[in-house]
Amino acid sequence: MPRKKGEGKSGKEKSGVTRRGVLKMGVAAGGITLLTSTKSFRTHFETVANAQGTTTDCLVNPGQSPPTTPFVQALPIPPVKQQTNAQQMSPAPTKHANITGGEAPRADHQRWEEFPPVIYYDLDVRPALHRFHPELPMTPIWGFDGIVPGPTFVARQGQPILVRFRNNLPAGHAGSGGWGIEQTTVHLHNGHTASESDGFAGNFFNPGSFYDNHYPNVLAGYDAFPATNGDPREAMYTLWYHDHRQEFTAPNSYRGLAGMYLMRDDKDPGNEVAGGPDSLHLPSGYGLWEIPLILSSKTFCPDGQLFGGPPGGAPPNGDKFCVNGVIQPYLEVKRRKYRFRMVNTGPARIWNLTLDPNLGMKVIATDGNLLEHPIDITTLNIGVAERYDFVVDFSQAQVGDHIYLRNSQAMFVGGGAPNPLPPNVQNIVMEFRVTGNAQDHSEVPSTLCEYPPLPTEAEIAGTRIWNFDLVNGVFVVNGQIFDAERSDAQVQKGTAERWILRSALPAAGWVHPVHIHFEEFRVLSRGLPTELGGPGPQPPPPLETGRKDTIQLRGRDQVELVMRFRDFTGKYLIHCHNMAHEDNVMMVRWDIVDGGGGQQTSSANFIPNPNFRKGDVA
């Protein structure tokens, strides 16, 4: 359709912004930039919107989804994934990929004999219809077991499991509307998982085949603490699983390929009353006093169908706030303590959440790892892939009260947006209705766990720098473009390293939630060194003092971490978890190697520690 004269902008304007100008432009404020000039940006999208006319299908961003009435549906709780009888797994899972039996190519399972699966799960990755809101029609999604979000795994620490992911997505792409690809690879986010079961971006597989992910559910440090199934101080509790297909993670996950994975142990047995002497008695009971809050945001077409993004574009940030797969639900609560287990599944939105009235939140776990001591907060900022477990005490409220979870974090939505978001009803995530009283045997002890000590200087093999930048519109890390077939760093198994994540990206606008696969890290400091124009390294804020696997890296920012690499070898990833950025390859492959697999000497981005004493790390 020819554009009308005057709809575009003049040729003169367009070269007016240089990269230098971009760096200066705007004010970083969480996920947004306050812009002085968005004329051309907006104009180009308004043109498309006008061209849309009254057509009901949409290929281009409709900008605003159809209106829906908030708080008309109860918060659904994803069902717990049920195990499959081992005898029914056909063909039987094997260490070596069973190609003739229909399995996709993969490397042999590591430590298969040591950690034989005791529970088996069979999971269908398939298309289905889903209703995000009673006023919207059913719309095609892709779901684990055909549901959005996928079923919740409840695993037990020390109990190895095997999950067979069967790709039953529509081969030939019929019905997929052009976004996403019907291949998948599934990453268990923060699993202490061997490389071949880690959902490496390049290990995707086709419809009609299956892929067995082996989750030993051992704790990091297994080799040093075999009797306790790993270092008990490395326990983890709230994980999630999602599509990680190279170049297509954003659309595939946005379509619905995400779900929660919880781990239980003696401290957190899932029952606040019973449980052994080690139980912390945290508010417990999945779906009862312990509620998963799986956040995502979506855009819908004028006809109510899920909009997936225009050709060449990533899925939108989404103007409809969804929890557990539905738009703006409500949850009936009793006057007692609840534990919420929140994960932000993206694809890109960062949330800044406050309860209204503000009852406060007691954070007990960051990225699924218990804090040593709970932290009381009034506002929760959660980037893509981050998890926060927090307790809200509704006994402060009265029966009949309505309490709202509000989001104030603006994102780019085809141009500037006010920041913070106005406190209107569209920006409420969900409602809590206090409906009565209930017994509360739960506790939130002031000490939840003990952390392993940070690695000593003698345990740290060296300092590795990851410098993120955007050059000519291409994400580069240490000047390199991602390549799934190239190892950009070789980390020796059984060592610790200090990692510096540094961003040379524009200070304005984007915040990059950077995720490191395999083991959690501890934040040592935050802030660009003074010689690079920053404020210098500062102690991390309270919520970043715990064990984490995802950290928000702002433009012109630096985060210094320390982490260990234990128990398994193979290829892993570090990447931005804004899925659009991840798909535009803001990602690096690095490998854990043992012995002579690729000794790394000093380089511009790796400074060996002269005080390192090999063999000191457990």
Added chain:
Amino acid sequence: MDRRKFLSGSAGSAAEAQKRSYFTNALLTDAEGRRFKFYDDLMRGKIVVVNMMYANCQGICPAVTSNLKRVQQGLKGRIGVDTFMYSITIKPEQDSPEALRGFSRMHHAAGLTGWQFLTGDPDEIETIRFRLFRWDHPGLDNDVDQHTGMLFLYNDNLSRTCKTPALGSVRSILETVSWMDPVPVQAERTRRDAAKLVEKLNREAAWARGEKWARGAVAVARR
């Protein structure tokens, strides 16, 4: 209209009209002075690899063009048949067809099968740039230089798309282009190569374990 038909990317005219409206039918001129409608003539029914450049670009354009030359060679059998490459100037005011011809000759990329250098109306090209390459970051999107490093890949029959760095390895670019093929075609390739692939993955794993026989199994970044 039948939504499934629309979604499957069949030649349904409504879907096509939307794609035409999105990509535009801007009139573009190649280095030989031939004129084409962007969607109807250059995109419709094809797999395309599109990048943005300009003739006197001293930055990455020469390196990108040299890389794309090897991509063009790597697409032998497909290029000019169902797969096409377009290098569109972001400075159409200064890049006449003659200027593009000069650029393509200088880089020994003139007259190669299935690869055209294109110019046109500045305003219309600006719209194409936004529709194909935007970051949804207004600051970056207003900066033309932020769109010269990526390749826009698209299969019109499937409406499938992704973007990949133009300076990635040729192997990696060709692999990404192959993802534009229908998955059954890809699955057939995987099926044929499955045993070899398992062997390769196990060799990689052995490399990581430090086993001598697997030395060199993984390319290591030069530092």
